[in-house]
Amino acid sequence: MKLLRYGPPGQEKPGLLDADGRIRDLSAHVDDIAGAALLPDGLDRLRAIDPATLPLVEGNPRLGPCVGRVGKMVCIGLNFSDHAAETGMAVPPEPIIFMKATSAIVGPNDLIELPRGSEKTDWEVELAFVIGKTAKYVSEDEAMDHVAGYCIVNDVSERAFQIERQGQWTKGKSCDSFGPTGPWLVTRDEVEDPQKLKMWLEVNGHRYQDGSSATMVYGVRYLVSYLSRFMSLQPGDIISTGTPPGVGMGQKPQVFLKAGDVVELGIEGLGTQRQTVVQG
Structure with missing residues (x-):
C-alpha cells in the first residue's frame, strides 16, 4: 500500500x-x-x-507529511561510505545519531524556508523507515517486524549552524521546513530490499545526487536493532538513514540553496518530492 x-x-x-x-x-x-x-x-x-x-479525492490536493503525530525523528549521519568520503570524514565505527525536531516536518512539496542568518543551507535525499510496532532491545532477526514502511525525507541542513557553530548538529537540522516527508508511506511488503534502491536529487534541473542505498554502511535491519538499545521506538517514529554523495557542501566550489531554487528528489519505488526555496 x-x-x-x-x-x-x-x-x-x-x-x-x-x-x-x-x-x-x-x-x-x-x-x-x-x-x-x-x-x-x-x-x-x-x-x-x-x-x-473508497471515495475518490478530486483535484490535486496538497500532500502533507505521510505520517502524522510523529513522536520523534531520528537521523543517522555519515551513513553512506561514498558520502563520508566526499566530506573528508571517516566512516564512523558506530552509527552517528542526531535528532531533527518534529516541527521541521512538512509535506513533500511544501516550501523550504531559508532561516534568518542562513549562509549554507544544503540538501540531502534520504531513505527513511517508519516504525509500526514498538521496538525495545530487539535483535536484528526481529528488526523488520517493527518496520511499517518506507518514505523519502529531504534532510535539509544549514551547514554553518550545524558544523561551524558550537554544540550538536540538531540546530542545523531542525529549522522550520527542514524535513519534507513523503509523498507516501510505502508499506514494507512492497519494498523487496531497502538496501537496493536508487536515489537522486536535482537543484534547478542539475542532478547533484545520483546514488543508491546499497552504499549504506549501517542498513535498516541493523539500525532498528541498534537504536532500540538506547531508546524505545514507537509507532510513527521516523528514522532517516543518511544520504549518498552529491550534497552542496561536497561540491567544488561549494553550492548552497538560495531563494527561488527548485529542489526535486526521488527514491526508486517511493515517489518524488519537489520544493521551492524561499527566504524565511
Missing part, C-alpha cells in the same frame, strides 16, 4: 494511492496515518479494503 495524508497543514486527512495513481479517502476507516493505524493489525485492516470502494 501507499498511504498518504492530504489537505491543508494541520487539517490533513488519511488516504491511499490506488493502482491508477488516484487518491482515495480513508477517513471512514482511520482518523490519521498515525499511531494504531501503523500497527501490524492496523495495516492488515487497511490492506483488506478494496480501494475501489
Whole structure:
C-alpha cells in the first residue's frame, strides 16, 4: 500500500494511492496515518479494503507529511561510505545519531524556508523507515517486524549552524521546513530490499545526487536493532538513514540553496518530492 495524508497543514486527512495513481479517502476507516493505524493489525485492516470502494479525492490536493503525530525523528549521519568520503570524514565505527525536531516536518512539496542568518543551507535525499510496532532491545532477526514502511525525507541542513557553530548538529537540522516527508508511506511488503534502491536529487534541473542505498554502511535491519538499545521506538517514529554523495557542501566550489531554487528528489519505488526555496 501507499498511504498518504492530504489537505491543508494541520487539517490533513488519511488516504491511499490506488493502482491508477488516484487518491482515495480513508477517513471512514482511520482518523490519521498515525499511531494504531501503523500497527501490524492496523495495516492488515487497511490492506483488506478494496480501494475501489473508497471515495475518490478530486483535484490535486496538497500532500502533507505521510505520517502524522510523529513522536520523534531520528537521523543517522555519515551513513553512506561514498558520502563520508566526499566530506573528508571517516566512516564512523558506530552509527552517528542526531535528532531533527518534529516541527521541521512538512509535506513533500511544501516550501523550504531559508532561516534568518542562513549562509549554507544544503540538501540531502534520504531513505527513511517508519516504525509500526514498538521496538525495545530487539535483535536484528526481529528488526523488520517493527518496520511499517518506507518514505523519502529531504534532510535539509544549514551547514554553518550545524558544523561551524558550537554544540550538536540538531540546530542545523531542525529549522522550520527542514524535513519534507513523503509523498507516501510505502508499506514494507512492497519494498523487496531497502538496501537496493536508487536515489537522486536535482537543484534547478542539475542532478547533484545520483546514488543508491546499497552504499549504506549501517542498513535498516541493523539500525532498528541498534537504536532500540538506547531508546524505545514507537509507532510513527521516523528514522532517516543518511544520504549518498552529491550534497552542496561536497561540491567544488561549494553550492548552497538560495531563494527561488527548485529542489526535486526521488527514491526508486517511493515517489518524488519537489520544493521551492524561499527566504524565511
